[in-house]
Amino acid sequence: MEDVSAETRARIEADEQAALLRKAVGQLLFVVFSIGLYFWSHAKPGDPHFFFVGLSALPSISTLWRWWRRRHLDPAEAAARAVAEKERLADAEAVKAAMASHRPYLTYGIAAVLVIVALLQLALAQSVAHSVEIAGLVKPAVRAGEWWRLVSATYLHGGAMHLYGNAFALVVLGHTMETFVPRWHVPVVYVTAGLVGSAASFLLLPATSIGASGAILGLGAYLITLGFLEPSRLPGTVRVKVLTMIALTFYVGAFGYGFIDNAAHVGGAIGGALAAFLLTPRGEDHTGLAPRQWNIAGLVACALIVISSAGTTKVLAGALKRSIAVTSVTAALAENSQRSFIVIENLSDRTLEAYRFTVTLDGQIIAAGWRDDCCFGPVSAQQPIAPHSSVRVPVARTFGVSLGRPKPQISLAVFDDGSFEGSREEFDRLIRQRQFVADDAKFWRSAIYAQRETDFMMRFRGFTEVYKKQNAQTALGKDAGDALGIPQLIFAAGSNPEAYASVAERTSVNLDAIERALRARIAASTGQR
Numbered sequence: 457m458e459d460v461s462a463e464t465r466a467r468i469e470a471d472e473q474a475a476l477l478r479k480a481v482g483q484l485l486f487v488v489f490s491i492g493l494y495f496w497s498h499a500k501p502g503d504p505h506f507f508f509v510g511l512s513a514l515p516s517i518s519t520l521w522r523w524w525r526r527r528h529l530d531p532a533e534a535a536a537r538a539v540a541e542k543e544r545l546a547d548a549e550a551v552k553a554a555m556a557s558h559r560p561y562l563t564y565g566i567a568a569v570l571v572i573v574a575l576l577q578l579a580l581a582q583s584v585a586h587s588v589e590i591a592g593l594v595k596p597a598v599r600a601g602e603w604w605r606l607v608s609a610t611y612l613h614g615g616a617m618h619l620y621g622n623a624f625a626l627v628v629l630g631h632t633m634e635t636f637v638p639r640w641h642v643p644v645v646y647v648t649a650g651l652v653g654s655a656a657s658f659l660l661l662p663a664t665s666i667g668a669s670g671a672i673l674g675l676g677a678y679l680i681t682l683g684f685l686e687p688s689r690l691p692g693t694v695r696v697k698v699l700t701m702i703a704l705t706f707y708v709g710a711f712g713y714g715f716i717d718n719a720a721h722v723g724g725a726i727g728g729a730l731a732a733f734l735l736t737p738r739g740e741d742h743t744g745l746a747p748r749q750w751n752i753a754g755l756v757a758c759a760l761i762v763i764s765s766a767g768t769t770k771v772l773a774g775a776l777k778r779s780i781a782v783t784s785v786t787a788a789l790a791e792n793s794q795r796s797f798i799v800i801e802n803l804s805d806r807t808l809e810a811y812r813f814t815v816t817l818d819g820q821i822i823a824a825g826w827r828d829d830c831c832f833g834p835v836s837a838q839q840p841i842a843p844h845s846s847v848r849v850p851v852a853r854t855f856g857v858s859l860g861r862p863k864p865q866i867s868l869a870v871f872d873d874g875s876f877e878g879s880r881e882e883f884d885r886l887i888r889q890r891q892f893v894a895d896d897a898k899f900w901r902s903a904i905y906a907q908r909e910t911d912f913m914m915r916f917r918g919f920t921e922v923y924k925k926q927n928a929q930t931a932l933g934k935d936a937g938d939a940l941g942i943p944q945l946i947f948a949a950g951s952n953p954e955a956y957a958s959v960a961e962r963t964s965v966n967l968d969a970i971e972r973a974l975r976a977r978i979a980a981s982t983g984q985r
Contacts, residue, residue, distance in 0.1 A: 469526065476523040483516035510711025514704075548693045555635045562642045562758070563630025567623050569765045570668060573611040574619045580772040584614055585814040585824075585865055586879060591771045592666045598658055606654040608768040612666040614816075622668050625701065629675040632698065636690055637682065640754025641735050642675070647757045649674020649727035656723025665717040669705075670724030676702045677728035678735075685736050782877040787813050787864035790848065798825070798864050801846035806871035808841040809977075810886055812878070815851065815864045823851045828886065830872070831973035840872065874980030890974050897971035904964050 490512040577587045588594075593609035594602075613619040633642050653670020679698045683690040702725070709718040735750060784804035790797045798815065802808040809830040815823035827849070829840045841847055868878035868886065876883045 473523060473526050476519055476526065480516055480519040480523055483519055487513050487516055510708065514707070547691055551691050551693055555631055558631070558635040560627070560631040560634040560639075560642075562639050562754075563627055563634060565758075566630065566643065566646060566761060567626050569761060570611065570613075570619065570623055570626070573765050573768055574613050576769050577612055577772060580769070585816055586867055587612055587772060588614075588664060588666055589867070589879065589881070591768055592664050593654060593657055594664045595658060595662055604767065604771075606651065606658065607764045608771060609654060609666045610650045610668045610671055611765055611768045613668075614666060618667060622672055626668070626672050626675070628701070629672060629679065629698065632679060632694060633675055636679075636694070637735075638750065638754075640751050641678070641731075642754070643757035643761060644735065644750070644753050645674055645678045645728055645731045646671045647760055648731045649677070649724040652727030652730075653720040653722075653724030656726070657717050657720040660719040660723075661717060663717075665720060667717065667720070669717070670720035670727075672724070673702065673705060673721050674724040674728030674731065676705075677725035678732045681729040681732035682736060685732065780877045780880075782866045782869055784808075784871075784877055785811060785866045785869040787866050789815070789862050789864050796851050797848040798823075798851055799846055799848050800827075800841060800866070802841040802843060804871065805843045806873055806875070807843060808869060809872050810868070810870040811866055812868040812882055813849070813864055813866050815862050825849060825851065828870075828889065830870075830890070830977055831970050874977060887978055890978055894971050894974040894978070897967040897974070901964055901967045901971070904960050904967075 487509070490509045493508075578584070580587075591605065591608040592612055593605050598605050613622065630642050630646075633639075633645070650668065650671030653674065657665050657670070676698050679690060680695065680702065683695040683698075687695075705721060706718070709716045709721055784802070784806075785808060786801045786803065788799045788801070790799050798813055800808075800811060800813065810826075810828040812826050813824065866878065868876065868882040870876045870883065870886060
């Protein structure tokens, strides 16, 4: 560059800036297209369309940043910039050589465990949705005492891309750790970050979640914190690479917050940073092995990974034994110009009374629904599905832009003879719900009888207060009262005293019939459990 005049350097720099600007404009046109698609599809923030907008903006942000830096840089400083770039490349080559001389055996082992459990997840649970219900971080199940889900959920993945992304990031970050810090730190940080990430998700996010990303982000946060505590131990290029990976993860999470567990990401990062403070005895020579106690901690962490992955596999295998394949009912996706539907078709010679469906897209559950149309007669807006018939169930249009197709699945089908197909856990849950409704029906028959002689305003207030308390005590909440026709009873009690007697009589007869039918179904199901 010394032989090139200042004017020539300035012209070359201007041409390069113009090329960057043209590239950025082209990329921004694609961003405008994705934004238009977002509004045209009537999507909401957090939907896949919104996520697609964020991804499409990444290249343009990078190009504009490079253009802005070049535009504000004096062309005369090009030589100094070239020297700095040469030093950066030399540093990167040194890092590459150092990493090539270290085999990340522990990282490969953890990645192998994730892949093996993911394969068994599909083989044993038969579907991603079923495996999530069995061993995912289902928050109500954790509150009910299944604390082991805080660990088992970190071994499950929503599909091949989810698994590949986590395994790739794990290998990159784990290899970096095993190169620049004692290798036994890797399993300790991984386990710590995974637990903290799951705990954060449990406390902050109501939705069900799966995946090892919290534990993996903990490895990145460990490296960033280590670089802050002792910059000499971690080359600058490594710090920049890790920080970029973490920043991109949180950027993507911000646009995909509707289906990405950012709480687990933040919790895992906090766990990794805390581990760095504990594992870094600052001021000592770190060229040798870690202290003996941390080697022992690493061995214990490896044992925990093996034991917990085996436990997750055992849970999945046990669920397979307790399940019956769904062959008599199918689900298909149908759409028109305004909304989407799930077509539930009963292929059997029995009446389909209850079912549960899920819709997955790219391994993520984007819609789910329960129906139990047993025993409610004229009170129910939808009747059981007759043999060889079908119904259409509306679902929210949240499919967005994706390389895959939404896949509806039936995870439970219950017939009028008490038999079922699908998950036994869900069947047991349905029986408990029916028990709640039967108890509610009995309670309201008694309440109607007890209020038969009271003043109509006292009756209205009494029914209203009892309705709130009773529904708060049942698992079905408001739905139980609606299914039993209680709102109509309360309305008649408060607005039409003359018609109340006939409404109360009709409601009482319906409640008696509903309770008898439900208890008969519960008794018939005993042999199926």
